[in-house]
Amino acid sequence: xxxxxxxxxxxxxxxxxxxxxxxxxxxxxxxxxxxxxxxxxxxxxxxxxxxxxxxxxxxxxxxxxxxxxxxxxxxxxxxxxxxxxxxxxxxxxxxxxxxxxxxxxxxxxxxxxxxxxxxxxxxxxxxxxxxxxxxxxxxxxxxxxxxxxxxxxxxxxxxxxxxxxxxxxxxxxxxxxxxxxxxxxxxxxxxxxxxxxxxxxxxxxxxxxxxxxxxxxxxxxxxxxxxxxxxxxxxxxxxxxxxxxxxxxxxxxxxxxxxxxxxxxxxxxxxxxxxxxxxxxxxxxxxxxxxxxxxxxxxxxxxxxxxxxxxxxxxxxxxxxxxxxxxxxxx
Amino acid sequence: xxxxxxxxxxxxxxxxxxxxxxxxxxxxxxxxxxxxxxxxxxxxxxxxxxxxxxxxxxxxxxxxxxxxxxxxxxxxxxxxxxxxxxxxxxxxxxxxxxxxxxxxxxxxxxxxxxxxxxxxxxxxxxxxxxxxxxxxxxxxxxxxxxxxxxxxxxxxxxxxxxxxxxxxxxxxxxxxxxxxxxxxxxxxxxxxxxxxxxxxxxxxxxxxxxxxxxxxxxxxxxxxxxxxxxxxxxxxxxxxxxxxxxxxxxxxxxxxxxxxxxxxxxxxxxxxxxxxxxxxxxxxxxxxxxxxxxxxxxxxxxxxxxxxxxxxxxxxxxxxxxxxxxxxxxx
Numbered sequence: 001x002x003x004x005x006x007x008x009x010x011x012x013x014x015x016x017x018x019x020x021x022x023x024x025x026x027x028x029x030x031x032x033x034x035x036x037x038x039x040x041x042x043x044x045x046x047x048x049x050x051x052x053x054x055x056x057x058x059x060x061x062x063x064x065x066x067x068x069x070x071x072x073x074x075x076x077x078x079x080x081x082x083x084x085x086x087x088x089x090x091x092x093x094x095x096x097x098x099x100x101x102x103x104x105x106x107x108x109x110x111x112x113x114x115x116x117x118x119x120x121x122x123x124x125x126x127x128x129x130x131x132x133x134x135x136x137x138x139x140x141x142x143x144x145x146x147x148x149x150x151x152x153x154x155x156x157x158x159x160x161x162x163x164x165x166x167x168x169x170x171x172x173x174x175x176x177x178x179x180x181x182x183x184x185x186x187x188x189x190x191x192x193x194x195x196x197x198x199x200x201x202x203x204x205x206x207x208x209x210x211x212x213x214x215x216x217x218x219x220x221x222x223x224x225x226x227x228x229x230x231x232x233x234x235x236x237x238x239x240x241x242x243x244x245x246x247x248x249x250x251x252x253x254x255x256x257x258x259x260x261x262x263x264x265x266x267x268x269x270x271x272x273x274x275x276x277x278x279x280x281x282x283x284x285x286x287x288x289x290x291x292x293x294x295x296x297x298x299x300x301x302x303x304x305x306x307x308x309x310x311x312x313x314x315x316x317x318x319x320x321x322x323x324x325x326x327x328x329x330x331x
Numbered sequence: 332x333x334x335x336x337x338x339x340x341x342x343x344x345x346x347x348x349x350x351x352x353x354x355x356x357x358x359x360x361x362x363x364x365x366x367x368x369x370x371x372x373x374x375x376x377x378x379x380x381x382x383x384x385x386x387x388x389x390x391x392x393x394x395x396x397x398x399x400x401x402x403x404x405x406x407x408x409x410x411x412x413x414x415x416x417x418x419x420x421x422x423x424x425x426x427x428x429x430x431x432x433x434x435x436x437x438x439x440x441x442x443x444x445x446x447x448x449x450x451x452x453x454x455x456x457x458x459x460x461x462x463x464x465x466x467x468x469x470x471x472x473x474x475x476x477x478x479x480x481x482x483x484x485x486x487x488x489x490x491x492x493x494x495x496x497x498x499x500x501x502x503x504x505x506x507x508x509x510x511x512x513x514x515x516x517x518x519x520x521x522x523x524x525x526x527x528x529x530x531x532x533x534x535x536x537x538x539x540x541x542x543x544x545x546x547x548x549x550x551x552x553x554x555x556x557x558x559x560x561x562x563x564x565x566x567x568x569x570x571x572x573x574x575x576x577x578x579x580x581x582x583x584x585x586x587x588x589x590x591x592x593x594x595x596x597x598x599x600x601x602x603x604x605x606x607x608x609x610x611x612x613x614x615x616x617x618x619x620x621x622x623x624x625x626x627x628x629x630x631x632x633x634x635x636x637x638x639x640x641x642x643x644x645x646x647x648x649x650x651x652x653x654x655x656x657x658x659x660x661x662x
Contacts, residue, residue, distance in 0.1 A: 077632045086632070135490050149592070151487065158594025159466050160636050168630050169588040172504045173522075173581060184628050186584075191504075250504060253517075257500040261480070261592050263489025297515050299499050301408045301417070305491050 005331070006066050008053055009323030010103070011116060012045070012074040014038060014090030018315070019049060021056050021067070022323035026127035028316070030056035042085070042094045046106035053107060069330035070111045071322030072103050073119035080161040083113050112326040116318050118155045118164055120311075121148025123321025124268050128312040133265040137258050138311060139166060139251070140271035144181075145189040149262055153328065156262070167193065171253045191250035194273055198224045201243050212239035230275045234282050244275055248286050252293030259306055260299065270311030278310040336662070337397050339384055340654030341434070342447060343376070343405040345369060345421030349646070350380060352387050352398070353654035357458035359647070361387035373416070373425045377437035384438060400661035401442045402653030403434050404450035411492040414444050443657040447649050449486045449495055451642075452479025454652025455599050459643040464596040468589050469642060470497060470582070472602035475512075476520040480593055484659065487593070498524065502584045522581035525604055529555045532574050543570035561606045565613050575606055579617050583624030590637055591630065601642030609641040 004023040011018040013036060020031040034052055036045060057064040075088040083100025085091070100113040114122070121138035130136035130150070140146040145167035149156040156163040167189035168182070177186030178199060190196045201224050205215045213232050218224060232240035255267050269290065276283035291308050298306060313320060335354040342349040344367060351362040365383055367376060388395040406419040414431025416422070431444040445453070452469035461467035461481070471477040476498035480487040487494040498520035499513070508517030509530060521527045532555050536546045544563050549555060563571035586598050600621065607614035622639050629637060644651060 077630075133490075156482065156593055159464075159596040160594055160632055162591065162594040162630060162632050165591040165594070165630060168591040170502060170584050170628060171588075173502045173517075173584045174505060182630055184587075184630075186504075253501050253504050256515075257502075257588055258592055260493065260496045260499040261589055262487055263491055263493040263496070265490040297501060299408075299493060299496060299513055299515075301491055301493050 009319030011318035071326030117146035120317035123317035248289035340650030342649035402657030448477035454648035579620035
C-alpha cells in the first residue's frame with residue numbers, strides 16, 4: 001500500500017508553535033512544539049518551522065517532498081484574502097506581515113491560512129467530537145472566548161475574516177453588564193471568559209454576608225482563578241459551585257443565540273476553562289447545566305435535536321484542523 | 332435575441348400567495364397575488380397556483396412550457412430536506428404536508444422549497460439592497476422578527492431548517508427580560524417585534540409622571556401599535572421617539588451579535604416596522620441610530636467596514652428570492 005498523502009499543520013501561538021504532519025485520514029504521524037520566539041520576527045519563525053518539517057518527515061520515515069501543503073493557523077485579527085496577519089496582542093513583533101507568503105516561501109509549499117479558533121473547529125469537525133456531523137459550532141473557553149463555525153465542510157470565516165468571533169456576541173443588553181477588553185458591554189466573553197468568571201467571584205466575595213472559602217483564598221493573598229473556583233466547587237463550596245453553574249447558564253444563552261443564527265448539527269465546547277471537562281464530575285455537571293439551560297431556550301424544532309458535547313482533541317485541534325483545511329484546499 | 336429563461340416565484344402567506352414570473356436578470360415579467368384560502372388545504376392552493384402560472388405566462392407573452400422551475404417559499408417550521416411543511420401558526424390546515432412535492436405535481440415542474448424569510452434575504456441579495464455584496468444578513472421587522480443569511484450565494488438554512496431564526500437570538504440574559512411567544516426570555520423579537528415595542532410603550536404610560544400623547548391614545552380606547560407610536564414620534568412626542576430609538580439600540584445589539592457570528596458584508600433591514608423606512612425622516616433617524624449603536628459595539632476590524640441599509644424590494648422580496656433560488660438550483 002502506498003503511503004497516504006501528508007499535510008503539515010502549523011498552529012502559531014504567543015508562546016509555542018505546534019507542528020504536526022497529518023495524513024489523509026487525520027492521523028498525526030509526527031509532532032513537535034517549538035518556542036515561538038516572537039521577538040525574532042515571523043521570517044525567523046517561518047524558517048524554523050521549515051526546518052522542523054524536515055525533522056518531522058524524517059521522524060515519520062517519510063520525506064519532506066511527500067508533503068502536499070501547509071495549513072497555517074494564527075490568532076487574529078488577520079486578512080485571510082491577502083494572507084496578512086494584522087495586530088494580534090500576543091505577537092507584537094509580527095504585526096502587519098504577509099504571514100501566508102512568508103511561510104510559502106520558507107517551506108516551498110502552498111499554504112492555506114486560517115484563524116486559529118476556526119482551525120480548531122475544523123479539527124474537531126474533521127476528526128474530533130464533530131466527526132459524525134455535517135456542521136458544527138465550536139466554542140473555546142479560556143482567558144478569552146473564541147469560536148469557529150463549520151457548515152458543509154466550509155469554515156464561515158466571514159467577509160472581513162471575522163467569522164466565528166463569538167466571544168464578542170452580546171448576551172446582555174443591560175448598561176450595567178460587564179465590559180470586555182474591547183470596551184463592549186455584555187459579551188459572551190465578559191461572562192464566560194476567565195476574567196468574567198473571576199469578576200463575578202470577586203463581586204460575590206465583596207458581600208460580607210456571602211460565606212465562601214474563596215474569601216479565605218483572596219484574604220490569604222492569592223488571586224482567584226477559574227481553577228481555584230473549580231477546586232472550591234469540587235470541595236463543596238456552594239458559592240463557587242453557583243459561579244460555575246452561572247457560567248453554564250450564560251454560555252447556554254450565547255449558544256442558543258448562535259444556534260438560532262446558523263443552526264448547526266452540534267455544538268462542541270473546548271478550551272482550558274471547562275471545569276475539568278469530560279470525565280470529571282464538575283465538568284460533567286457544567287456540561288449538563290449548559291444542555292439544560294440551552295434546551296429551555298431553544299425553539300421547539302431544535303430542543304431535542306441539538307447535540308452539545310465536549311471537544312475531544314484538546315490543544316491539538318488547531319494544527320490538525322489547519323492541516324485538514326490545507327488538505328481540503330490543495331487536494 | 333431569444334427570450335431569457337423564466338422561473339416562477341411563489342411566496343405563500345397566511346392571507347395571500349404572491350406569484351411572479353422572474354427572468355434570468357431578476358426582472359419580474361408578470362405578477363399576481365391570489366388569496367391563500369388556507370382553509371381549503373394545500374392541494375387546492377397548489378392547483379390554483381398552477382393555473383395562475385398559465386395566466387401569468389400568457390400575460391407576459393410567453394408559454395408555461397418556458398418555465399424552468401418553481402421557487403416555493405412559506406413560513407416555517409418546515410423540513411427542507413424532505414420538503415415538508417410542519418406547523419406554522421398561520422396555516423393550520425396545511426400542517427405536516429409534503430408541500431414541495433404537492434407543488435411539483437400540480438405544476439409539473441421541479442420545485443425548490445425555502446423558508447420565506449430566507450427567500451426574502453436571497454431576493455435582496457440577488458437584486459435588492461445586497462446586489463453588490465457576496466454575503467448578507469437580512470432582518471425583517473414586523474409582528475415577529477425574522478431573518479435570513481446568505482454567504483457566497485448560499486442560504487444558511489441550517490441542519491434542522493432553522494438557519495436565520497434571528498428573532499429568537501437572546502440579547503438580554505436578565506430574568507426580567509420580556510418573554511416571546513415561545514416562552515423564551517430576552518429575544519430580539521421580544522424587544523424589536525411589534526409586541527415588544529408596544530409592551531415598552533404601555534410600560535412607559537403606566538408611570539403617571541411620564542408625559543406622552545400615547546396615553547391619550549390609550550385612554551381614548553385605542554390600542555397602541557408601532558404605527559401610532561411612529562406617528563406620535565414624528566409629531567414630536569419625546570417618549571414615543573425614545574421608544575423608537577430604544578428599538579434601534581436593541582436591534583443594533585442583535586445585529587452586532589449576528590455579525591460577530593457570520594461576518595457578512597452587509598446587513599439589510601426590511602419589514603413593515605421600520606418606522607417609515609428609507610426616505611422618511613423617522614425611518615432615516617432609526618437607521619442612523621442602528622448604525623451608531625452597532626458601531627459602538629462592533630470589534631475594531633468591522634467598525635468601519637460593515638454596511639447597514641434598508642431593504643429595497645419590500646413585500647416582493649420573497650417571491651423574487653424564491654425564483655432566484657430555483658434558478659440557482661435548476662440551471
